[in-house]
Amino acid sequence: MSHFFTFLFRVPLPSTHCPVVEQLNGYPICQLRPGHDYPFHLPPQIINVVDILHSNERTVVYLGLCEDNTELALKFSNIEDISAEVGAYDAFEGLHGTVLPKMYGALIGKDRIGKKIPCLVLERFGDRLTRRFGDLQKTEKAKILNKLAEAHRAGLFPLPFSERHVVVKDDDYRLIGLGCAERHDPPCCWTYDFTAHVQDDDIKPTDPSAQCGSLKSWAEYMRFWDHGKLILSRTILISKSDKLPPQHIVDRLSTAIGMSSDHDYIMTDRKQIGAKYLAIVWEQMTKHGMLLEDVQKLLKYYSYLAHKEWHEERNEVFVPLPGMNFSAYKPR
Ligand SMILES: [Zn+2]
DSSP: OOOOEEEEEOSSOOOOSOGGGGGBTTTTEEEEEEOSSSOOOSOSOEEEEEEEEEEOSSOEEEEEEOTTOOEEEEEEOOHHHHHHHHHHHHHTGGGBTTTBOOEEEEEEEEBTTSOEEEEEEEEOOSEEOOSOGGGSOHHHHHHHHHHHHHHHHTTEEOSSOSGGGEEEETTEEEEOOOTTOEEOSSOOOOOOOTGGGTTOSOOOTTOTTOOOHHHHHHHHHTTOOOTTEEEETTTEEEEOOTTSOOHHHHTTOOOOOSOOSSOOOOHHHHHHHHHHHHHHHHHHHHTSOOOHHHHHTTHHHHHHHHHHHHHHHTTOOOOOOTTSOOTTOOOO
16 A cells, blocks of 8 residues: 555645655645655545645745645755754643644655655644734633643643744644753642743742743743833833723733933933823723723823823923823813
């Protein structure tokens, strides 16, 4: 019985920067067979290659459809990278289908002169994350961090790790791209459950359940703990207070803070003005019943009011930038 898989590349597919696949002998109809080093967990069949999921100079990942319509992610790259990644997947089989996508194995094709072209065959799990970690809901940050912690506990130190190495499907996540993964040495003893701590603003540095520098720094990078601070316009840290909106509202209130024609604001000034701005907006929403959508149409105006108040408290004249001057504006 034939061990060959027939890849039928739908042409034309979008062009890629990675020419490796077009060098396959017979392209767009190519024969690939399982590699000898690892078992392959699908029977030989025709795979329809219908789209490109991702590509860069070194790698291209195609969407393949099995005869029963199971979706596959077919990753082509050079033999060294694919071998390293298949080895990492194989070593952590216990994480397949929970932390990592399921791996079916590796297939080998050949170019016209017989040089091997390898293909890593994975379950197609959703799509790559398109939002920055810091912009995700805290519950979603917790799920991703718990996956990373599970990988660590199993001994896998995924490298590289970033937004580009996380795929999402129906609010569940998998880590991908194990080309440079390492062993977690010494073993990771992290047991802190991020999902169980979604309400927490802080963590004690000595918490014995959270003693892995790498995991902790990823959690800080994602701003999982706010340490009692709101962050406005991505840069201004302001102490939380019951007079200020919660972070998920602050995230919708980004505006220019520290804008004037004749004043150089230092960060302390920007924090003070930012706090005034948020207090003004929150009062509009909580005391005057304004909806967020309506408040959002007036952010520059509220920023103007905050600047004006701050300068007045210092007995200074506020000279707004052109376009930020609302001195003649009267809200309805
Ligand atoms: Zn760790």
